[in-house]
Amino acid sequence: MGAPAGGVGALASTEAAAPGRSSDGSAASVDAAIVVEGVTKRFKQTVAVDDCHLVVERGAFVSLLGPSGCGKTTLLRMIGGFESQDGGRILIHGKPVDRLPPNRRPVNMVFQRYALFPHKSVYENIAFPLELRGVSKKERRKRVQESLELVRLPGVEDRRPTELSGGQAQRIALARALVGRPDVLLLDEPLTSLDLKLRKAMQLELRSIQEELGTTFLYVTHDQEEALTMSDRIVLMNEGRIVQEGEPAEIYNRPESVFASHFIGETNLFEGEVVAVETAGTRVRVGSLDVAAPIGDVSPSVTAAVSVRPQAVAIGPEVVHDHENRFRGRLERRIFLGNLVRWYVEIDPGVIVTAEGPAEDPPLEEGTDLEVSWRRDDSILLPHRP
Amino acid sequence: MAIRAAPTSEQLDLSARVAMLFRTREERERWLSLAQLTPAMAFLLVFLVGPLAVFLIYSFWVTRSYQLISDWNIENYREALTQGVYRDLFRNTIEIAIVAAAITTSLAYTYAHLIRFQLRRFQNVLLFVAIVALFSGYLVRIYAWRTILGDEGIMNRALLSLGLVDKPLSFLLYSRAAALIVLVNFLVPLAILPIYAALQNVSDDQIDAARDLGAGAFQAFRKVTLPLAWNGVFVAFSFTFIIAAGDYVTPQLVGGTSGAMIGRAIADKFGVTFAWPLGAALSFLTLAFVLAILSVIRFASRRVLR
Numbered sequence: 291m292g293a294p295a296g297g298v299g300a301l302a303s304t305e306a307a308a309p310g311r312s313s314d315g316s317a318a319s320v321d322a323a324i325v326v327e328g329v330t331k332r333f334k335q336t337v338a339v340d341d342c343h344l345v346v347e348r349g350a351f352v353s354l355l356g357p358s359g360c361g362k363t364t365l366l367r368m369i370g371g372f373e374s375q376d377g378g379r380i381l382i383h384g385k386p387v388d389r390l391p392p393n394r395r396p397v398n399m400v401f402q403r404y405a406l407f408p409h410k411s412v413y414e415n416i417a418f419p420l421e422l423r424g425v426s427k428k429e430r431r432k433r434v435q436e437s438l439e440l441v442r443l444p445g446v447e448d449r450r451p452t453e454l455s456g457g458q459a460q461r462i463a464l465a466r467a468l469v470g471r472p473d474v475l476l477l478d479e480p481l482t483s484l485d486l487k488l489r490k491a492m493q494l495e496l497r498s499i500q501e502e503l504g505t506t507f508l509y510v511t512h513d514q515e516e517a518l519t520m521s522d523r524i525v526l527m528n529e530g531r532i533v534q535e536g537e538p539a540e541i542y543n544r545p546e547s548v549f550a551s552h553f554i555g556e557t558n559l560f561e562g563e564v565v566a567v568e569t570a571g572t573r574v575r576v577g578s579l580d581v582a583a584p585i586g587d588v589s590p591s592v593t594a595a596v597s598v599r600p601q602a603v604a605i606g607p608e609v610v611h612d613h614e615n616r617f618r619g620r621l622e623r624r625i626f627l628g629n630l631v632r633w634y635v636e637i638d639p640g641v642i643v644t645a646e647g648p649a650e651d652p653p654l655e656e657g658t659d660l661e662v663s664w665r666r667d668d669s670i671l672l673p674h675r676p
Numbered sequence: 677m678a679i680r681a682a683p684t685s686e687q688l689d690l691s692a693r694v695a696m697l698f699r700t701r702e703e704r705e706r707w708l709s710l711a712q713l714t715p716a717m718a719f720l721l722v723f724l725v726g727p728l729a730v731f732l733i734y735s736f737w738v739t740r741s742y743q744l745i746s747d748w749n750i751e752n753y754r755e756a757l758t759q760g761v762y763r764d765l766f767r768n769t770i771e772i773a774i775v776a777a778a779i780t781t782s783l784a785y786t787y788a789h790l791i792r793f794q795l796r797r798f799q800n801v802l803l804f805v806a807i808v809a810l811f812s813g814y815l816v817r818i819y820a821w822r823t824i825l826g827d828e829g830i831m832n833r834a835l836l837s838l839g840l841v842d843k844p845l846s847f848l849l850y851s852r853a854a855a856l857i858v859l860v861n862f863l864v865p866l867a868i869l870p871i872y873a874a875l876q877n878v879s880d881d882q883i884d885a886a887r888d889l890g891a892g893a894f895q896a897f898r899k900v901t902l903p904l905a906w907n908g909v910f911v912a913f914s915f916t917f918i919i920a921a922g923d924y925v926t927p928q929l930v931g932g933t934s935g936a937m938i939g940r941a942i943a944d945k946f947g948v949t950f951a952w953p954l955g956a957a958l959s960f961l962t963l964a965f966v967l968a969i970l971s972v973i974r975f976a977s978r979r980v981l982r
Contacts, residue, residue, distance in 0.1 A: 371887075391893075393890045407886075418886075
């Protein structure tokens with residue numbers, strides 16, 4: 291009892307923490323847009339979200355990335371107030387929101403299937419949150435106008451949602467969620483139902499709208515490319531847990547788990563036994579081959595995995611001398627991707643290395659013997675199962 | 677602009693020739709949907725509009741010595757509107773039908789809302805339970821209610837044995853309340869189905885969005901759920917209102933004097949006194965009142981539910 295304590299016990303004291311009086315937590319979390327502290331959600335037997343900790347800085351574009359069923363949408367919905375958590379607490383701009391219903395949280399959400407109101411015109415849809423707040427008619431008109439300009443779709447006020455294309459409907463949903471100037475915008479896979487070309491265009495536009503407004507965006511997606519394109523930071527989730535967090539390049543270049551290396555981008559993954567830990571690096575035995583990797587947090591004779599990005603792998607008839615990893619193999623398949631070529635080379639029975647790069651001239655023929663190689667530092671050493 | 681060469685007639689099969697009759701695709705589709713409507717339209721024309729038209733004509737005629745005479749006048753309407761007995765019956769009918777429809781629609785809405793949003797896991801079972809009520813005959817149910825509400829019925833027996841009353845309460849049966857109970861009991865399952873169907877079209881996301889944008893639970897209901905489901909609710913109300921207003925069995929068997937309705941009088945005009953023109957006039961007035969009330973509700977709800 292006594293002074294409000296942090297952690298799990300703080301749940302009961304959330305209502306008491308008045309605005310402006312931060313009860314506890316570090317300096318970073320007081321200023322952060324969203325703080326998630328040890329949040330857990332169970333559905334019957336399954337744990338959808340398992341003890342998640344997350345700090346989202348103000349004005350950042352952060353993606354929650356993970357395969358379907360990893361708990362990312364559940365976490366987003368708990369922040370929005372649509373699900374209640376079974377443990378932990380959530381702060382938005384320093385204020386606990388655990389007891390607040392969705393309509394009293396300073397966040398708005400863009401839904402996957404737009405969720406526009408079909409019985410209202412576009413104007414009435416966007417004006418809806420303003421009307422509920424008792425904003426004057428004149429002010430409403432002005433703000434709806436501004437929102438439509440923000441999403442680059444002016445002049446559609448009188449249309450019905452059913453008369454809009456998918457891309458337009460999603461812009462209107464975005465305008466409606468932003469018109470009330472929320473502290474944080476939550477986006478639940480908003481581009482999923484759009485076709486590829488439109489999706490790419492909207493990714494860039496969402497990002498520039500976010501930069502223009504400076505509003506914090508928390509964006510849920512299962513598309514790693516989308517997350518890499520748009521985000522300041524990526525929060526990678528798997529099986530209800532946050533497994534890694536960082537800037538896109540960091541996540542891509544330094545995955546900390548087999549899952550992370552696999553989920554983000556294409557990769558070659560070799561599993562084997564650590565045979566030597568030397569000053570220069572680690573050696574991992576994969577089948578009958580020795581793979582060189584940098585020094586890592588492993589000891590001899592444990593199992594580990596080595597991940598190599600296909601674009602780090604060199605391929606050709608002659609040896610590249612400064613590459614520590616050099617293997618002879620047979621070109622099984624060559625796939626032309628337009629801007630790139632992908633080669634599949636079998637270097638040991640059942641062990642295939644994928645390489646990717648600009649087209650070679652003349653094209654290598656399938657079935658030829660050749661060499662694949664990569665630098666030791668391009669190997670990423672991963673503890674087998676964290 | 678691309679200009680296609682017109683195909684010669686040998687190249688065209690029958691369907692292509694038919695297609696040529698209509699200049700545009702839209703035109704063709706419009707005709708096709710009209711063609712699809714034809715059987716139902718024909719049926720309604722022959723068996724509903726036709727007889728109605730005949731009775732509309734009768735309502736301006738007279739009967740003399742049990743003969744229909746085409747002596748055009750509006751006496752029947754004047755009589756129907758001025759005679760106290762009909763005025764009372766009309767008032768009773770409208771009051772009972774509106775109250776019955778309102779109670780029915782509210783109960784049905786509550787039920788449909790619960791199975792759509794709260795008891796989703798049991799929705800098939802609960803929907804089936806609602807429909808099962810329709811399997812038993814209408815008359816059977818009226819008599820069942822008589823055994824519940826009558827002097828020797830379950831209610832009075834219970835009240836007597838508990839010592840709450842010393843003689844049976846006769847007003848339980850043969851009263852407006854009894855008529856309402858029986859009507860509501862009969863109509864609720866009919867009203868559940870259209871409302872449930874309409875609520876199926878309201879997505880969880882839309883309700884979440886309303887909450888997210890600042891609406892409290894009631895505001896979300898009032899501004900999103902109800903307007904989106906309103907067509908179904910209105911259909912349910914119209915349906916039950918029309919059935920209640922036209923019913924003449926329930927008022928006769930359980931209604932008593934305070935529960936007497938116009939349907940009974942109309943049936944008598946046709947079946948007993950052979951006053952067809954007056955009966956027809958009473959029918960059309962009932963129809964006019966019903967349509968007028970439904971139009972007012974429709975119009976008012978359009979302005980309120982936005």
